Amino acid sequence: MPKEFLLPLLTYEQTFAILVDMEDALELLDLAVGGVAMFEGSRLLDNDLRSAVLGVQRHIDRLKVLHAGLLHEADKRRVWDIAGYRDVADWLAGVTKTSKGDAASRARLGAALGASDALKQAAENGDVSAATAESLFDALADRPSGASDADVEELVEACKGADPRDAKSAGEQWRDRHSGETAEQAEERRYAKRSVRTRNLGDGMGQLTAILPLLDLRQVTNSISHVAGKPCEADERTTEQRLADGLVQLCIAYAKGQVAGGREKPTLLITTTADAYTGRTADDGFTAHGDRVPAHLVRFLAEQANLQRVLIAGAHILDLGREVRYATDAQYKALVVRDGGCRRPGCHIPAAWCDIDHLLAWEDGGATDLDNLVMWCRHHHTQKHRPGVTVLGGVDDLRLRLADGTIVHCPPKGNPAGRSATRPRTEAAA
Ligand SMILES: [Zn+2]
Incomplete structure (x- = not known):
């Protein structure tokens, strides 16, 4: 019997009973999607349109979760390991022509779901969106040694109904709590991972990959953005191209001995409480990008910084003070x-x-x-x-x-005669 007639004639149970394999199930899904596609958005009333958008999103999310589960299994069994693919995301992107970033995101979701049954359950039930589940990848995929199953369940419970950003932040704090590390040790561990790698991509291009503590990364991108100059109207460069130009300009200037920007510190804005700053509490600070900065690191950075005091009561700013304690x-x-x-x-x-x-x-x-x-x-x-x-x-x-x-x-080294006071040394020929 042609499958097109299955849906109207059979109950769910009967339909599922005659599914022989995954291929049948996918055909059935095709049929259902075709059914949804029959209703054009332009003909729907506002209320129906609203329900349609949200309803389809719910199914997309559910399918994403299903898909990620399959992808994780495919990864575990290395079924992608054919024709020279590097990993499961590389394979998925290569075969389906989705972007590498999209494929990697799906693989991360799969790994996060694979790491916790509680999360998988919550995602399948729609208590946690696919994006929120994915944002727990960092916390769960490499679970800290001090975290029990109950701790994981507690985290998942806390993330029900949370958006991805809040869940990511909750995941990071949860990780810190259960890692058994002090904030300083965690910082040290991250710092030890810093690296810059280069790779020849062929076709006359190369790739530079830098892995840095987040604040150093912000400093680097702020600086090279500063060097690259503000984009003007006629500037058709993308942000990525501007940053690339800034990096290369900086290195060329350094090689020529022309770097003179040693005292210009591109601004990194960090907000913290007075109590955390003076060490009475250990509340995190935040960058303007929303990155968490542990309290001890805020205090360390504050040494180099201009401080701006802001006194707030509710939504009212009562006082703005400025204290500059940077060397003249x-x-x-x-x-x-x-x-x-x-x-x-x-x-x-x-x-x-x-x-x-x-x-x-x-x-x-x-x-x-x-x-x-x-x-x-x-x-x-x-x-x-x-x-x-x-x-x-x-x-x-x-x-x-x-x-x-x-x-x-650590004795002072003095300033060798003839050496420029503010530039790295380059010997003049004459
Ligand atoms: Zn040194």
Whole structure:
């Protein structure tokens, strides 16, 4: 009997009873989709149109969840491992011509659902949208060792009805809570993963992949965006192309010894509470992009920052204060002369690329004067703030005691004669 006649004549149970295989089921689905397609949107009344949009979305979500489950199984059994595909997403994108990003998103959803039955159940029931389920991928796919099944269920429960952004944030906090790591250890772990890789793509093109802590990434993109200049009206470049130009311009300028932007810090806006800033609470700060910034990191970054105090009561801004505690230009030049670059022995990062550090933190009463300021490169500055590192002595006899007890002497390096005060060294021919 032609399948077109199955639906009107049979009950659900009867219909499902005669399904022989997946192919039959897909044909049945085809038929149902064809039925929905018969009703043109332009002919629907407003109410019906509204229901149609939401109803179809519900089915799309349900199918996405089903699809992701199948995809996850396909991944586990490596059925994609044919014809040189790199992974399950690469295979799906290659065969169906969907974008790599779309395929990767489906694979992430599958992996998240595969990692938790509770999430799978919630997604199948429509308690959690496909997008929200996918946003839990990072938290669940590599489940922290301290998290039990009950903890996972608690997270899923908390994300019912949440939008993807809130769920992602809840997932991150949940991960932090159950990882058994302190905020500092988590930071250290992330920092250790930093990398820049290059790859030849053929056809005269290459690919640069940078993996960075989120704040460093924001700093990099802000800086190269700054170098690339503001897009003007006649500028037909995409954002991606502008950033690429900025990166290349910066590197060419560096190679020519023309980099002079050492003191211009493209702005990174972070909001935090006064209590978190002074260490009374450990509330996260947030960037203007909505990235979470752990409290200890906010305090670390605040050392380099201009602070703007905002006093708020409800929706009313009562007071705006501005406190600049960044070294003045005169102090900066004096520091360049005295320290000559990063104070760690053996480090050759020039002054223009260094951070200025308050030995006694500003919020602990440390003054912005030369007896309390030293230069570190970003790497050694980060190291100085790691748990277990203590500062001994003052700017003249500065020593660091590392976590393992090693004492490192960090004398000022001075400014070699003839060396430009604000630029990396390039030897003149004459
Ligand atoms: Zn250094």
